[in-house]
Amino acid sequence: TKAQIGLIGLGTMGAALALNIAEKGFPIAVWNRTTAVTRRFQAEAGELADRVIPTESLADLVAAIAPPRAIILMVPAGQPVDDQITALAPLLDPGDLLVDAGNANFHDTNRRTASDLPMRFLGMGVSGGEEGARHGPAIMGGGARADWDRIAPIMQAIAARAEDGTPCATWMGDAGAGHFVKTVHNGIEYADMQMIAEIYGLMRDGLGMDASGIGETFALWNEGPLKSYLIEISATVSRASDPLTGAPMLDVILDAAGQKGTGRWTAVEAQHLAAPIPVIEAAVMARNVSARLDERKAGEARFGPAPQPLELATAELEAALIAGKILCYAQGFAMIEAAGRNFGWQLDLPGIARVWRAGCIIRSAMLNDMAAALAENPARNLVLAPAFAERLQASIPALRQVVAQGVLHGHALPALASGLSWFDMMRTGRGTANMIQAQRDFFGAHGFDRLDGRDTHHGPWGH
Ligand code: NDP
Numbered sequence: 001t002k003a004q005i006g007l008i009g010l011g012t013m014g015a016a017l018a019l020n021i022a023e024k025g026f027p028i029a030v031w032n033r034t035t036a037v038t039r040r041f042q043a044e045a046g047e048l049a050d051r052v053i054p055t056e057s058l059a060d061l062v063a064a065i066a067p068p069r070a071i072i073l074m075v076p077a078g079q080p081v082d083d084q085i086t087a088l089a090p091l092l093d094p095g096d097l098l099v100d101a102g103n104a105n106f107h108d109t110n111r112r113t114a115s116d117l118p119m120r121f122l123g124m125g126v127s128g129g130e131e132g133a134r135h136g137p138a139i140m141g142g143g144a145r146a147d148w149d150r151i152a153p154i155m156q157a158i159a160a161r162a163e164d165g166t167p168c169a170t171w172m173g174d175a176g177a178g179h180f181v182k183t184v185h186n187g188i189e190y191a192d193m194q195m196i197a198e199i200y201g202l203m204r205d206g207l208g209m210d211a212s213g214i215g216e217t218f219a220l221w222n223e224g225p226l227k228s229y230l231i232e233i234s235a236t237v238s239r240a241s242d243p244l245t246g247a248p249m250l251d252v253i254l255d256a257a258g259q260k261g262t263g264r265w266t267a268v269e270a271q272h273l274a275a276p277i278p279v280i281e282a283a284v285m286a287r288n289v290s291a292r293l294d295e296r297k298a299g300e301a302r303f304g305p306a307p308q309p310l311e312l313a314t315a316e317l318e319a320a321l322i323a324g325k326i327l328c329y330a331q332g333f334a335m336i337e338a339a340g341r342n343f344g345w346q347l348d349l350p351g352i353a354r355v356w357r358a359g360c361i362i363r364s365a366m367l368n369d370m371a372a373a374l375a376e377n378p379a380r381n382l383v384l385a386p387a388f389a390e391r392l393q394a395s396i397p398a399l400r401q402v403v404a405q406g407v408l409h410g411h412a413l414p415a416l417a418s419g420l421s422w423f424d425m426m427r428t429g430r431g432t433a434n435m436i437q438a439q440r441d442f443f444g445a446h447g448f449d450r451l452d453g454r455d456t457h458h459g460p461w462g463h
Contacts, residue, residue: 191280328419
């Protein structure tokens with residue numbers, strides 16, 4: 001029998017995805033650049049091995065799949081994807097479908113979709129890490145709807161399911177829409193993680209709590225409104241001990257964060273779209289500062305260590321995190337809304353919130369309510385949706401207190417503080433950009449509008 005689908009790239013994600021597909025009953029043909037990896041994969045596939053067809057050349061891979069074929073690409077983003085497209089071009093029929101499931105830059109997916117490829121092409125974002133790929137990821141598809149519909153039954157079968165049973169695998173829109181939504185997902189992921197890290201810092205350096213106490217606190221919060229995968233794993237990593245030294249695991253891990261670019265892409269794209277996402281931008285900035293270890297050490301030696309003990313209740317920290325999370329998601333969804341208008345995509349905001357409810361790294365209890373609020377009015381900023389306006393009213397005082405105490409006592413809180421500043425701007429009807437406009441008119445004759453609507457647009461600057 002022929003395979004119903006093929007997969008290229010048996011790395012961390014590809015191998016897990018292939019096993020997931022086989023487990024759900026779909027025979028799958030696989031190929032990997034390094035053949036030894038394919039052989040090892042087959043040997044370790046256990047009882048699923050009889051649904052896996054290992055192949056040792058691209059021609060054999062193509063021959064093993066029932067036409068019209070669908071092949072998932074799970075290789076590093078960028079040149080490897082273009083190389084695989086080139087290698088497959090002479091082997092595939094025009095009706096065959098290539099699905100790039102890596103973390104592509106959505107501009108690349110737009111480019112590939114618009115170019116005259118000799119096969120059909122989809123760009124598909126997959127979230128959930130290895131565990132998600134193996135047992136149920138969140139899947140964000142992009143490209144021609146008819147092409148998505150061809151693979152949708154397999155994608156829905158392997159995807160995570162939300163509490164109400166809906167599979168978290170959805171077509172987002174044309175061309176790079178799926179990879180775009182995955183990119184913003186990752187940007188929000190950076191921000192969620194950074195805010196948790198800031199709160200962790202307040203507990204560690206401000207309240208003097210040890211790692212296990214911090215873990216207990218996160219575990220408690222995971223029973224409430226903050227219930228989410230990232231809070232859950234923060235509790236787990238906080239409570240873990242180092243097998244080598246017995247010390248808390250967190251205390252032996254270097255404080256320099258890595259990144260592969262999706263957070264930066266989100267921030268760059270937001271700038272192009274003029275969409276304010278300061279919490280995500282702060283999170284990207286914080287990873288960059290974290291990597292400058294020597295500079296930070298020199299700074300501490302010259303100016304003394306920044307964070308000082310302070311007094312805050314853990315309930316205030318919890319409420320601050322709730323507020324920060326709402327502000328961050330409000331920014332992320334507003335950016336997606338702006339992108340939809342700008343790129344001509346019919347992005348379904350409540351549908352995106354629903355796809356993120358399970359399987360992906362940012363899955364959380366709050367996304368259910370966000371989906372409902374966005375369904376009421378997708379163009380309205382989430383902070384103005386009644387359910388979230390109420391929550392903000394209840395939690396902003398704590399965020400303000402936490403940011404104020406933190407700043408007073410030398411704690412760097414870039415994500416939480418920038419979220420709060422954005423929120424305060426958002427609720428200031430008469431802002432300060434009149435000063436900017438006067439300055440712009442003074443040095444560049446850029447003109448301004450008047451509050452009273454009168455028809456003079458330049459000031460009496462006398463030059
Ligand atoms: P890995 O490094 O584990 O695996 C990479 C795979 O790609 C290997 O099978 C490798 O083959 C193959 N490969 C590398 N370069 C080439 C090339 N030039 N031509 C053909 N094959 C190549 O990566 P991951 O599985 O982690 O990531 C794959 C994609 O999924 C990336 O785009 C990543 O950003 C994305 N992703 C990763 C997530 C994660 O949590 N890891 C989560 C979501 C998306 P070989 O054995 O020969 O080296």
